[in-house]
Structure formats: C-alpha cells, structure tokens
Amino acid sequence: MNAGPATGRPSTKERIVTAGAELFRRQGYTGTGLKQIVAEAEAPFGSVYHFFPGGKEQLGAEVVRTSGAAYGALFTAAMEAAPDPVTGVRDFFAGAARTLVETGYADACPIATLALEVASTNEPLREATAEVFTGWIALGTAAFAQAGIGERAARELTIALLSALEGAFVLARALRSTEPLEVAGESVAARASALLTAPDAGRG
C-alpha cells in the first residue's frame, strides 16, 4: 500500500514509470530495454513484474497514459496563464522549443516516438496513444471554444495545432533547430487569431 513518500523518495513504481517515460520518449519503445529502465530508476529488476504483471507492454501503456495526462495539463496551464488563446499558443510552442534546446533536442513529445513505433505492431499500445491524442483534442477544443470559437472550428484548430506541433518536433529533433517550432507555432497562432478576429468564420 505504499504510494510513496514517508521518505522524500518516490516509490519504486513511480521511479520505474518516470524512468520509462524518459527513456521511451528519447529512445523509443523497442529501443529501450527493461534492464536500462530499472538501472535508471535504481529499482530491482523483479519489481517491474511485481507492479506490471503484463510486462513491458503494460508498463508502456501506463507510461503513455501518465505522461500523456501530464503533457495535457501543461498545455491547459499555458492556455490558462495567457491573457488570450493566441498568446497561449505562442507561449506553448515557445516553451516546447526551450525544453528541446535545454535537453539537447531530446525531450519533445512524450509519446510520439512510441506512437509511431507501435501504430502497426502493437494494438494495446496503439489504443493507449489514441486515447491520449483524443484527450488532447478534447482539451484543446474546450479551451478554444471557451475563448469564443465555434465548436467545430475549435476542434479543427486543435487538430491543426497538434499536427503542427508533432511534425515540428520531428523536424526540430532531426535538424537540431528550433526553426520548425517557431514557424509552426506562428502558423497556428495566425490561424487562431483569424478565427477570433472574424468569429463568424468559425461557428460550427
């Protein structure tokens, strides 16, 4: 029943999930071994199968859901902290670019690499990534709708935002440049601005 910190140290399970999230994000799912995860987590090997009887796949699913929720919260926080949605979008892309540079172009989307790897090879994990993306779309749609954009336009704006963000991450990591994030962010901000300036365009 130990969920954690009598001491300041996170529980073994938490450390495994955290280490798995970091390694899956940077090296992908198939490229990361359980041995490497437990080494990074400073956890005994057997604990993986104690907490995740379903093995690597179950750990992967939990990592996807956990870090997906965390990243969604990051987006919501950026949107709520900003005076308007356009600024929120700009801030979010700028923050993503900053993180990317600070981590040596390692930390971008927490689930994209895994998502592409498993999309055609592992149905349970594919479903986990689909659930996360669906949740992000709902989050963004709600945020833009609250700002006065029609439901349908808000949804399409969110999908365009996520597409631009994920794609910019691919280019940015490969090219080791933040230019794609800047261009993509400005592109989405412009579209959001247009929808807010001429609100009739986006009533759905």
Add this chain to the structure above:
Amino acid sequence: MNAGPATGRPSTKERIVTAGAELFRRQGYTGTGLKQIVAEAEAPFGSVYHFFPGGKEQLGAEVVRTSGAAYGALFTAAMEAAPDPVTGVRDFFAGAARTLVETGYADACPIATLALEVASTNEPLREATAEVFTGWIALGTAAFAQAGIGERAARELTIALLSALEGAFVLARALRSTEPLEVAGESVAARASALLTAPDAGRG
C-alpha cells in the same frame, strides 16, 4: 557489377533496401531485425554484410537516403501535375491519406519513425534524416518560389507544410483516421492560397 534486371527480378541489394525501407517505415529501426529484412527480401543473410559492410547502420542510412529521395520526387510530381500550388498541396495531402488507408494506416512518412528513434541515439543516422528533411525543404521552397511566392515566405510555407504533414501522420496512424490529414492539408492550402492572393505579404 550486376545492378539488376536481365531477369525481371530486382538485384539482391535492391531487394534488401526495399524490404528494409518497408519494415523501418512500419516498425521502426530498432524494432526491425536484420533477419526479418533478409526474410522479407528473400536474400541470404550474408549478403547484407557483403553490400553493407557497415552493418545495420549503413543499411539504415542508405534506406533513409533512397526512400527520402523517392518521397521528395513524389511531392515534386504532385506539384508539377497540379494547375496551381494550392491544388498541388491539396492533392498531395489527399494522396497521402489514400495511401494510408490502403495500407491499413501503415505507410505514412518513410523516415519519420526512424528519425524520432535515432535523433538522440545515433548521430550518423540522425544526420541522414536531417539531410533528407533539408532536401525536402529545398524542394518545396523552390516549388513555391517558382509559383511567385517570395523566397523567405516559400521556405516558411514549406516548413509549415512538412510539420503539418508529419504531425498529421502521427495522429492519423494512432487514431486510425484521416481527419488530421484533411485538417492539416486544408490548413496549409489556406496559407498557401493567402500568400498567392496577396503576394506582397511574402516577399522576402
């Protein structure tokens, strides 16, 4: 010196590259074994190391460059076949969506999965993917510039296009839906249209 077809069958090297391209695209780089590649290619295992003394990494680099060039040609062909750039963009996204559906959401970008996997773990392969992306940016910039868009705006439009495309691929494969490709394509088409309608906006 056999580059191929006295018979109709492609050379062993070609079959290995083709099989590698298909498997890396669908399952990723670390998720694909050399044994699986030679089985798919109906080639002897030893031939891999005959043609690619550098092993899996060298094969990966050749696959990236080959299929990157082929995909670039596909883009150029779509742009040249279309009456105007906006239609070209729409056709290209629509064609990508069609391929995705026809292959059961397996065949999207030929190098994206590999690019994310190796971006922080394998510098030679990362450089190969960076070269391909740089080539695509040059291709798109030239195509849009030829249509009358200023050099700088053409470059940014191309980066926005590639970001939207790659990101839409991620979402589409995970969600098993073409909606992201449709939304992203329309978004890029709209931006291209705006740059062509008001050409002064894009003189750089």
Add this chain to the structure above:
DNA sequence: ATCGTTCTTGATAGATCGCTCTAGCGATAG
C-alpha cells in the same frame, strides 16, 4: 509472537539480437 501480505532481489531460462566467419557457386578472363 505468529501469520499473511506486500515488496524486494537477482539468478537464470529461452529466444533473439547484430555480426563474423568460412565454404562454395557461377560467370568470366586468360
């Protein structure tokens, strides 16, 4: 104190990984 449960721990199995190595086939040149 004793029991039961939860969690820790690492050795180990069985499969697969990338890669090396040697042997041999078949076409061509001399």
Add this chain to the structure above:
DNA sequence: CTATCGCTAGAGCGATCTATCAAGAACGAT
C-alpha cells in the same frame, strides 16, 4: 582448363532481450 572475383549461403558467436522464479525482507494485523 584454371584462376579470379562477385555473390550466395548459413552456422554459430557473444551479447542482450523479455520474462520467470524462488527466496528473503519489511510490516501490519491478530
């Protein structure tokens, strides 16, 4: 014919992979 060379062919190496297993430590409940 013989020699050479490009390529075929696959057995096998050490390493690593996921997963299993049995045993012990920690701890609360009775």
